[in-house]
Amino acid sequence: MGSAGWNGTRALVTGASSGIGAAIARELGAAGARVVLTGRNEAALARVAASSGTGASFLAGDLTDPAFRERLTEAVREHLGGLDLLVNNAGITMNARFEELESEVLRWIMEIDFFAQVELTRLVLPELFASKGRIVVMSSVTGLVGTPTRTAYAAAKHALHGLFGALRIELRSRGVSVTIACPGYVATPIRERAVLGDGREQGVDQAAGRTMLSAEDVARRTLRAAWRRRRMVLMGMETRLARILSIAAPGVLDNILEKATR
Ligand SMILES: NC(=O)c1ccc[n+]([C@@H]2O[C@H](COP(=O)([O-])OP(=O)(O)OC[C@H]3O[C@@H](n4cnc5c(N)ncnc54)[C@H](OP(=O)(O)O)[C@@H]3O)[C@@H](O)[C@H]2O)c1
Numbered sequence: 001m002g003s004a005g006w007n008g009t010r011a012l013v014t015g016a017s018s019g020i021g022a023a024i025a026r027e028l029g030a031a032g033a034r035v036v037l038t039g040r041n042e043a044a045l046a047r048v049a050a051s052s053g054t055g056a057s058f059l060a061g062d063l064t065d066p067a068f069r070e071r072l073t074e075a076v077r078e079h080l081g082g083l084d085l086l087v088n089n090a091g092i093t094m095n096a097r098f099e100e101l102e103s104e105v106l107r108w109i110m111e112i113d114f115f116a117q118v119e120l121t122r123l124v125l126p127e128l129f130a131s132k133g134r135i136v137v138m139s140s141v142t143g144l145v146g147t148p149t150r151t152a153y154a155a156a157k158h159a160l161h162g163l164f165g166a167l168r169i170e171l172r173s174r175g176v177s178v179t180i181a182c183p184g185y186v187a188t189p190i191r192e193r194a195v196l197g198d199g200r201e202q203g204v205d206q207a208a209g210r211t212m213l214s215a216e217d218v219a220r221r222t223l224r225a226a227w228r229r230r231r232m233v234l235m236g237m238e239t240r241l242a243r244i245l246s247i248a249a250p251g252v253l254d255n256i257l258e259k260a261t262r
Contacts (some may be wrong), residue, residue: 007032010080010131011071012124014063014117015090016045019188020138024087024220030051036061036076039090056151063090063116064108073123081174083127087116089138091156093194094204098151100197106152108199113156118163125176132175136226137164141184141239145246145253148261168231181222184236185212237239 011028015021025037030103037045037052042060049056061068076083091113094101098225121135128135142150143157161180168178191205212241213236225233234240245253 004042005031006085006223008075009033009084010076010138011035011085011091012038012076012080012083013087014038015138016048017059019190020183020186020215020218020222021087022048023215024058024223025049025052025087027216027219027223028085029056033085034074036079038072042235063120064111066119067096069116069123072120074123076127079093082131083124084131084133085136086121086124086128088160089136089137090116091138091190092198093150093190095149095191095194096197097149101152102198104197105195105197106155109152110156110159110226113153114159114163117160119228121167124187128176129174133177134226134229135167135171135176136165136222137178137180137183138222139180141182141234141236141242142236143180144239145181145257146175147241148257153238155217177226178230179222179226179230181218181225181233182232182239183213183218184238185210186215186218186236187212188215196249203227 006028013025016037025035025048028035034055035052037049037056037058039045040060040098040181045058045060049058054258059072092109094109102123136158136190139157139160142154143161146154156204164178164180171178176202185207191207192203194202196202221233221235234243242253
């Protein structure tokens, strides 16, 4: 790519206060992009913005709030005067069997992981049309295959594939690309913050100790794919294996996933 390609790019990164979003913001900032960061944790956003170059600014708020999404869009227009890159990255995960998952929690996960991304995209589409810009959607291996104890998360990520896969084709004639990123395990606080069936945070990382991708690696590979306007980027051995087995031997994959979550 040449990360210099992002020099002067006007970008909006959601979920930029932590993990992969923070790494994407820093990577873009280092390349000379002007980035608006968002998330709920204002202090964390300020720290990430300070390390994302002089072109970085931030606005804190809850992305599931329609009024906040409007304010954020306004802030992007004011600060950046347009938009070349939207990174739909904010998200939460879960750890509960379906029979323990309360309906409100399922809907809450869909609000954050699906509707918030979709509605923010709708709001900034005029800017992306004007710039013939790029959309990144942070999905997961769980957007490709259903994973036990992640029913709502899998539903939200699969829904992102459906919506943005269709939108990608609609946007072709407008010059706007959609890149869906599917990492496997990434070393971030997401699993500690995962919600249980009743909505409480679980507080521990059940996968601690296993080999994981770094947030920086995922950020670089995602941005490289977006720069090249690739449809999708799979990251991590488990993602590639799951993709292949889901087509070639789905029953074997079910057995592996069942054993892995016992
Ligand atoms: N880590 C992994 O193993 C992994 C694997 C595959 C895919 N992913 C995906 O990667 C993305 C980033 O996850 P991560 O691992 O970097 O997790 P993370 O470190 O927990 O970061 C999640 C980000 O989402 C933001 N967020 C959550 N709820 C929000 C809300 N209601 N309003 C606004 N912002 C909200 C958080 O900001 P605040 O807390 O400040 O609101 C935070 O910046 C997610 O979409 C996740 O599904 C992660």
